[in-house]
Amino acid sequence: MHKVVELPEGIKVKLVSEIGLAKKPIITASIESDLRVNTKRSGSKSADIWNAAVDGVLNMILACACAGIDIEKPSFSDAVQTALDAIGNEYGE
Numbered sequence: 066m067h068k069v070v071e072l073p074e075g076i077k078v079k080l081v082s083e084i085g086l087a088k089k090p091i092i093t094a095s096i097e098s099d100l101r102v103n104t105k106r107s108g109s110k111s112a113d114i115w116n117a118a119v120d121g122v123l124n125m126i127l128a129c130a131c132a133g134i135d136i137e138k139p140s141f142s143d144a145v146q147t148a149l150d151a152i153g154n155e156y157g158e
Contacts (some may be wrong), residue, residue: 070130070137073146075099076123078130094130096123100149111156118152 066082077097086093100119102112126145130136 094127116158122148
């Protein structure tokens with residue numbers, strides 16, 4: 066199964082589910098997002114902090130997807146939006 070899940074702020078998660086050895090499902094995922102700031106252009110420490118915080122959320126999304134958590138539930142999208150809002154409130158300019 067191949068599927069693309071769209072989450073808040075334009076985050077797209079591509080999921081691939083296959084049957085592995087012992088007929089156990091294996092889920093792999095990749096993620097796309099435009100939330101990161103180009104630090105070479107901005108050159109600011111706050112951009113580095115912003116990117117680290119965003120990376121933390123994106124990596125947690127991938128970990129949840131690969132662990133079999135249903136990232137398509139509205140409550141998951143709400144949680145992602147809340148985390149991103151908190152990052153914006155703390156580190157946004």
